[in-house]
Amino acid sequence: MNAIRLRTPRLRLDSTSYRELHREVLERDGWRSQVCGSMQHLQVHYLKFRSQSGDDVEQNLITLCAECHEQMHRKANC
Numbered sequence: 874m875n876a877i878r879l880r881t882p883r884l885r886l887d888s889t890s891y892r893e894l895h896r897e898v899l900e901r902d903g904w905r906s907q908v909c910g911s912m913q914h915l916q917v918h919y920l921k922f923r924s925q926s927g928d929d930v931e932q933n934l935i936t937l938c939a940e941c942h943e944q945m946h947r948k949a950n951c
Contacts, residue, residue: 879950880946884945885923885928885929886929890929891929893895894929894930894934895917895934896936897931897936898917898931898936899915899917899936901931901936902935902936905936906935906936906937906938906941906943907935907936907937907944908938908944909938909940909941911938911940913915913938914938914939914940915936915937916935916936916937916939916942917934917935917936918931918934918935918936918937918942918945919934920933920934920935922949923929936945
């Protein structure tokens with residue numbers, strides 16, 4: 874008999890906890906884009922997108938500048 878694999882629900886934080894997590898990721902990454910090293914126009918990027926069941930956890934987030942963030946999304950859509 875085949876075992877049915879249950880999907881585990883992804884972790885989604887409330888808005889206050891999400892803002893705290895963003896700040897923790899920015900601090901962890903030294904307030905620099907982890908691709909180019911820029912300290913301007915910083916954003917937090919999901920390594921595994923929420924739409925693909927990515928969790929709101931520190932290990933799934935990385936700091937990027939706006940330009941690197943845009944490039945990451947372009948690559949993902951290719």
